[in-house]
Amino acid sequence: MLLESYAATDTGPVREHNEDSWGADVDAGLFVVADGMGGHAAGEVASRLAVETVTEIMLEEEDPDETRLLLAVDDPADRIRERLRYAMNQSSVRIRKAVESNPGQAGMGTTLVVLLVEGSEAHLAHVGDSRIYLFRDGQLQRLTRDHTVVQQEVDAGRLTPELARTVPHKNILTKSVGYHGPVDPDATTRGVQHGDVFVLCSDGLTDPLPDSDIQTLCAEKHPEDLAQALVDAALVGGTEDNVTVVVVVVSED
Numbered sequence: 001m002l003l004e005s006y007a008a009t010d011t012g013p014v015r016e017h018n019e020d021s022w023g024a025d026v027d028a029g030l031f032v033v034a035d036g037m038g039g040h041a042a043g044e045v046a047s048r049l050a051v052e053t054v055t056e057i058m059l060e061e062e063d064p065d066e067t068r069l070l071l072a073v074d075d076p077a078d079r080i081r082e083r084l085r086y087a088m089n090q091s092s093v094r095i096r097k098a099v100e101s102n103p104g105q106a107g108m109g110t111t112l113v114v115l116l117v118e119g120s121e122a123h124l125a126h127v128g129d130s131r132i133y134l135f136r137d138g139q140l141q142r143l144t145r146d147h148t149v150v151q152q153e154v155d156a157g158r159l160t161p162e163l164a165r166t167v168p169h170k171n172i173l174t175k176s177v178g179y180h181g182p183v184d185p186d187a188t189t190r191g192v193q194h195g196d197v198f199v200l201c202s203d204g205l206t207d208p209l210p211d212s213d214i215q216t217l218c219a220e221k222h223p224e225d226l227a228q229a230l231v232d233a234a235l236v237g238g239t240e241d242n243v244t245v246v247v248v249v250v251s252e253d
């Protein structure tokens, strides 16, 4: 499959820093978005460390720890998902190490979503409330389930998805990279096909925009303009947060 990628990010009208980070390596098929948290610009450090760590580990040969970890894993897709989970855990380790040498950054952490497209398969892994969507055949599908208190309440039937968008505690995470220690990312594998458009984003996009608005823009915009159009729509929609979008377009060789 051939991949193209477009990204856009904006600090937004309120925050002093952009604590989101992103990475895109089209040749490797690796795409990452991280939304950092922590005072005094520590969120920036955490999200950047996470993107760097995942990129480094996934692009390099397996290290001895990984090889040991993967010894009993035969299925190629299982191996990739285990590597993604390992890379995300190493991000957590590096963030906590950074805090040890700079206690002013205590409490910093980040969300992390990773998409790895290899051949005809997409491997996804995530922690937190950054998301990956798939736009296919005119329909938008959310491929990740937020690790938030509110999502748990929706799953338990105590809150409707519509109401969940409005409650004040909607951004409280049940999982994050760094602050919470070892992480247990969700990881899945699915097939890709010609014309698929993946959208990776931070919650600065999805707080102001319902999925229906994101779907409309995916349908209307040329993929080349989509990332910037989504960020612009979030800003017009009144986001107070940093906004980051990475768009990945799949086509046949």
Ligand code: CA
Pocket: 035, 202, 203, 204, 241, 242
């Ligand atoms: Ca955010």
